[in-house]
Amino acid sequence: xxxxxxxxxxxxxxxxxxxxxxxxxxxxxxxxxxxxxxxxxxxxxxxxxxxxxxxxxxxxxxxxxxxxxxxxxxxxxxxxxxxxxxxxxxxxxxxxxxxxxxxxxxxxxxxxxxxxxxxxxxxxxxxxxxxxxxxxxxxxxxxxxxxxxxxxxxxxxxxxxxxxxxxxxxxxxxxxxxxxxxxxxxxxxxxxxxxxxxxxxxxxxxxxxxxxxxxxxxxxxxxxxxxxxxxxxxxxxxxxxxxxxxxxxxxxxxxxxxxxxxxxxxxxxxxxxxxxxxxxxxxxxxxxxxxxxxxxxxxxxxxxxxxxxxxxxxxxxxxxxxxxxxxxxxxxxxxx
Amino acid sequence: xxxxxxxxxxxxxxxxxxxxxxxxxxxxxxxxxxxxxxxxxxxxxxxxxxxxxxxxxxxxxxxxxxxxxxxxxxxxxxxxxxxxxxxxxxxxxxxxxxxxxxxxxxxxxxxxxxxxxxxxxxxxxxxxxxxxxxxxxxxxxxxxxxxxxxxxxxxxxxxxxxxxxxxxxxxxxxxxxxxxxxxxxxxxxxxxxxxxxxxxxxxxxxxxxxxxxxxxxxxxxxxxxxxxxxxxxxxxxxxxxxxxxxxxxxxxxxxxxxxxxxxxxxxxxxxxxxxxxxxxxxxxxxxxxxxxxxxxxxxxxxxxxxxxxxxxxxxxxxxxxxxxxxxxxxxxxxxx
Numbered sequence: 001x002x003x004x005x006x007x008x009x010x011x012x013x014x015x016x017x018x019x020x021x022x023x024x025x026x027x028x029x030x031x032x033x034x035x036x037x038x039x040x041x042x043x044x045x046x047x048x049x050x051x052x053x054x055x056x057x058x059x060x061x062x063x064x065x066x067x068x069x070x071x072x073x074x075x076x077x078x079x080x081x082x083x084x085x086x087x088x089x090x091x092x093x094x095x096x097x098x099x100x101x102x103x104x105x106x107x108x109x110x111x112x113x114x115x116x117x118x119x120x121x122x123x124x125x126x127x128x129x130x131x132x133x134x135x136x137x138x139x140x141x142x143x144x145x146x147x148x149x150x151x152x153x154x155x156x157x158x159x160x161x162x163x164x165x166x167x168x169x170x171x172x173x174x175x176x177x178x179x180x181x182x183x184x185x186x187x188x189x190x191x192x193x194x195x196x197x198x199x200x201x202x203x204x205x206x207x208x209x210x211x212x213x214x215x216x217x218x219x220x221x222x223x224x225x226x227x228x229x230x231x232x233x234x235x236x237x238x239x240x241x242x243x244x245x246x247x248x249x250x251x252x253x254x255x256x257x258x259x260x261x262x263x264x265x266x267x268x269x270x271x272x273x274x275x276x277x278x279x280x281x282x283x284x285x286x287x288x289x290x291x292x293x294x295x296x297x298x299x300x301x302x303x304x305x306x307x308x309x310x311x312x313x314x315x316x317x318x319x320x321x322x323x324x325x326x327x328x329x330x331x332x333x334x335x336x
Numbered sequence: 337x338x339x340x341x342x343x344x345x346x347x348x349x350x351x352x353x354x355x356x357x358x359x360x361x362x363x364x365x366x367x368x369x370x371x372x373x374x375x376x377x378x379x380x381x382x383x384x385x386x387x388x389x390x391x392x393x394x395x396x397x398x399x400x401x402x403x404x405x406x407x408x409x410x411x412x413x414x415x416x417x418x419x420x421x422x423x424x425x426x427x428x429x430x431x432x433x434x435x436x437x438x439x440x441x442x443x444x445x446x447x448x449x450x451x452x453x454x455x456x457x458x459x460x461x462x463x464x465x466x467x468x469x470x471x472x473x474x475x476x477x478x479x480x481x482x483x484x485x486x487x488x489x490x491x492x493x494x495x496x497x498x499x500x501x502x503x504x505x506x507x508x509x510x511x512x513x514x515x516x517x518x519x520x521x522x523x524x525x526x527x528x529x530x531x532x533x534x535x536x537x538x539x540x541x542x543x544x545x546x547x548x549x550x551x552x553x554x555x556x557x558x559x560x561x562x563x564x565x566x567x568x569x570x571x572x573x574x575x576x577x578x579x580x581x582x583x584x585x586x587x588x589x590x591x592x593x594x595x596x597x598x599x600x601x602x603x604x605x606x607x608x609x610x611x612x613x614x615x616x617x618x619x620x621x622x623x624x625x626x627x628x629x630x631x632x633x634x635x636x637x638x639x640x641x642x643x644x645x646x647x648x649x650x651x652x653x654x655x656x657x658x659x660x661x662x663x664x665x666x667x668x669x670x671x672x
Contacts, residue, residue: 032385036574037493038423038558039389039483044380049368053375054390054432054480056468061436087374096390098478100397132392132478142434142468142478144390147375157373222374238372 011106011133012036015099018114019121019128031094031129040129042094049154051147053084059139067182070109072200074116077141080225082124083204083277085147087223089155089213091206092126096144100136124206153213155281157238160220162308164282166243167291169208169298171251172228173266175199176273180264195253202277208295209279217290221281227272230326231280233312239282242311245304245324271314272327282306347442347469348372351435354450355457355464367430367465376465378430385490387483389420395475403518406445408536410452413477416561418460419540419613421483423559425491425549427542428462432480436472460542489549491617493574496556498644500618502579503627505544505634507587508564509602511535512609516600531589538613544631545615553626557617563608566662567616569648575618578647581640581660607650608663618642 016035033041044050057077059065068076078095085092097117101110121128126145178199204223212218220239224231228245236243252266283291291300304315312324352371369377380386393413395401404412414431421428433453437446457464462481514535540559548554556575560567564581572579588602619627627636640651648660 032490033492038420039387039426039481041385041387041424041485041490043385043487046382049377049379050386050482051375051377052430052432052480052482053466054434054468054478056434056436056470056476056478058436058470058472058476061470061472084374088377090375094388096388096480098390098392100392100394130389132390134392134394134397136394136397140392140394140476142390142392144388144432144480145375146386146388149377151379154368154377156369 011101011110014110015097015114015128015131015133018118031127034127034129040094040096042129045148047151048148049151051085051088051090051149051154052144053081054142054144055081055084057141057143065139067185069200070112071116071119073139073141074113074118075120075201077143078117078120078124078126078145079202079204079277081143081145082126082206083202083223083225085145086204086206086209087221087279088147088149089153089209089218089221090147090149091210092124092145092147094129094146095121095126097128097131098133098142099131100134100138100140102137102139103135105139124204149213155209155213155218155221157220157222157235160235160239160241160282160306162241162306163285164219164306165285165288165302166232166245166304166306167281167283167300167302168224168228168251168278169205169300170276170278171253171270171299172224172276172278173269173273174253175202175275175277176269177253177255177259177264179275199275202275204277205279205298208298211295212281215290217283217287218281219283221279224276224278224280225274227274227327228280229271229324232324233326235280235282236306236310236312239306240310242307242309242313243304244307244313244315246315248317249301249303251299251301271324347437347446350446351433351450351464351467351469354454367463370463370465376430376432378465381484383487384484385487387421387424387426387485387490388480389417390478390480391417391420393477393479401475403521405536406448407452407455409475409477410449410454411456411537413479414453414456414460414462414481415538415540415613417479417481418462418542419538419559419561421481422540422542422545423557423615424483424485425489425545425554425557426483426485427546428460428481428483430465430482431457431462433464433467434469434478435467436470436474436476438473438475439471441475460540485549491545491549491554491557493556493558493571496571496575496577496618496642498577498642499621500555500642501621501624501638502568502581502640502642503617503619503636503638504560504564504587504614505541505636506612506614507589507635508560508612508614509605509609510589511538511611511613512605513589513591513595513600515611535611538611540613541615541634544634547631548617551626553619553623554617555619557615560612560614560616561610563610563663564616565607565660568660569662571616571618572642572646572648575642576646578643578645578649579640580643580649580651582651584653585637585639587635587637607660
C-alpha cells in the first residue's frame with residue numbers, strides 16, 4: 001500500500017493500525033508481507049486454487065454518504081467482494097482496499113469506516129494486506145478479495161443442466177426493504193429493524209457455499225447481488241439453459257399492512273430487490289434429499305427448475321406464465 | 337466480472353473479447369476460469385509466493401481525459417500496477433480491472449482504451465481475468481495485479497543497511513518532461529517525443545527486477561512512481577536508515593535550451609518528477625562489481641549511500657549539503 005504525501009501517510013498509518021497483522025503473524029503463517037511495501041506477499045495453500053475478485057463500492061452508486069453509516073460502508077464493501085468468494089464455494093483469505101476520500105472525511109468518518117471494515121474482516125476471516133489511497137471529492141472504494149478452494153471443488157455459474165432444481169438461501173428482497181426504510185429515515189436509523197440490518201451489514205453465505213462445494217451438491221452457483229430477475233438470467237446464460245420459477249415458492253419478505261399501503265409488494269421485492277447476497281444455486285433432483293430445509297439457521301428453498309429452452313419464465317400463483325424480465329438494481333437505467 | 341444491465345453486459349462482452357484467453361487456454365494452463373463468473377480461479381505455481389497489489393488510475397488525479405490518449409490510459413493503468421510486481425522482483429501473471437465509465441465513452445474511447453490495455457497485457461505477460469464495471473460521470477479505474485516469485489526471492493523495501501549503495505535504473509524526470517510537453521500540447525501529440533512516450537507508455541522494469549531478485553543483488557527495492565524525493569524516504573523509513581544522494585551522479589534528463597528558458601531544471605526533474613516507474617534499489621558495496629553499468633539496455637546508476645542516521649541528505653555539486661525534502665507529485669497538496 002502506498003500513498004503520496006503526509007496526509008496519505010497519516011491515512012496509511014490509520015489504516016495499517018486498523019488492519020491487524022501486517023507482518024508475519026502466528027495467526028496468518030502464510031502471509032509474508034502485509035501493508036507498507038510495493039505489494040503484499042503470501043504463500044498460497046499447497047495444491048489449492050486461488051479465487052480472485054474485485055468490486056466497486058462508490059458513493060452515489062452503491063451507497064449514500066448522508067444515509068449510510070460509515071461503519072456500514074466499511075462492512076459492506078468487504079462483504080460484497082467476499083460474497084463472490086462464497087459463491088465459488090471458497091474461503092476468503094486476504095483483501096486489498098483502494099480508498100479515495102475527501103480530506104474532511106479522514107477523521108471520525110474514516111475511523112468508523114475502518115471499524116466496520118475491521119469487524120467484517122474478523123467475521124469473514126479475511127485480512128487486509130494492502131491497497132492504494134488518494135484524495136477525491138467523492139468516496140470511492142474498490143475491494144479485491146482473494147480466497148482459496150480445494151482443487152476441483154469450485155462451483156461455477158456454468159454447470160446447471162436442464163431438470164436441475166433452482167434453490168435460493170434465506171429470504172429475497174429483505175435488503176431492498178431495508179434500503180427503502182433507510183431512504184425514508186431522517187437521521188435516526190433504527191438498526192433494530194432486521195431488514196435495515198440486512199441492507200447495512202449483509203453476511204455472505206460462506207459456510208453454506210463451502211459446504212455445497214465440498215459435498216459436490218451444487219451444479220452451478222452465484223451470489224444474488226442485483227436481484228433474482230437480473231442474476232438468474234446470468235446463471236442460465238452461463239449454463240446455456242433456461243429456467244422456470246414458481247412465484248408461490250419464492251421466500252418473500254414479511255410485509256406489514258403499513259408497508260403494503262405504501263405500495264410495497266413482497267413478490268416484486270423478492271424478484272427484483274438487490275443487495276441480498278444470498279446464494280442462488282442449482283442441484284440435481286436426485287441430490288435434493290441431501291439438502292436440508294435449514295442449513296445452520298439459513299433456509300434453503302427450491303424455487304423452480306432449469307429448462308432446456310433458453311428462456312426465463314415465472315409461473316404465477318393464478319397459473320399464468322409470464323417472462324421474467326430483469327428489474328433489479330440498474331445503475332445505467334436510472335440516474336443516481 | 338459482473339455488470340448490472342444491458343449496457344454493462346455490452347461493456348463486459350467488449351472487454352471479454354479484448355481480454356484474450358478467458359477459459360482454460362494452452363497458453364495459460366494454470367488459469368481455470370477467467371471473465372464471466374463470480375470470480376477468477378487459477379492454480380498458483382507450486383512452491384511460489386503470490387504477489388498482490390492494486391492501484392487507482394483516476395481521471396483528473398492520474399490522467400486528464402482531454403490530454404491523455406485513451407490507449408495510453410489503458411496501457412498505463414496496468415503498467416502502474418505491474419511496476420509494483422517488478423519492484424518485488426516478481427513476474428506478473430493476472431490482473432483484474434474495475435472500470436467506471438460515462439455512457440458516452442463506451443464506443444470509440446473504450447475500444448482504444450482496451451487496445452492499449454491489451455497491448456500492455458501482452459507486453460507484460462499479464463492476463464485480464466476479471467473485474468467490475470459500472471456507470472459514472474468520471475472515468476475511474478482500479479487495477480489489481482497478481483504476480484509470483486520463487487520462495488525467499490522477493491525484494492522488500494526494508495532490507496537496506498547503512499553503507500549500502502543506492503542505485504536507480506534509467507533516467508529520472510523524463511516522464512515529468514513528457515507530462516509537461518503533454519500539458520503544453522493542443523490536440524497534436526508528438527509521440528515521436530521520447531519523453532512523452534515514457535510518460536504515456538511507461539515500461540515497468542520487469543527483467544531487471546527479476547534478475548536482481550534471482551541473483552540476490554538488491555538488499556531493498558521499490559519502484560519510483562512519485563519521484564525520488566518522495567520514494568527514497570519511504571525505502572529509508574522501511575529499512576530504518578538514512579541516505580545521502582550525490583546530485584552530480586543523478587541520471588538527469590537532457591534538456592534543450594528552449595526548455596531551460598521555460599524554467600525546466602534537470603536536477604529538479606530528476607529529484608521530484610513522478611511516473612518514471614524506474615527501479616530504486618540498494619546493494620552491498622561488495623556486490624557492486626556484479627552490477628553492470630547497462631543491463632539489457634537500461635543504465636544502472638549508483639547515486640549515493642545509505643547512512644546510519646535516519647535523515648536524507650543531498651550533496652550538491654558545489655559541495656554544500658542540504659536536506660532532501662519530498663517534492664514529488666502530491667494529490668493532497670494541490671487541487672486537481
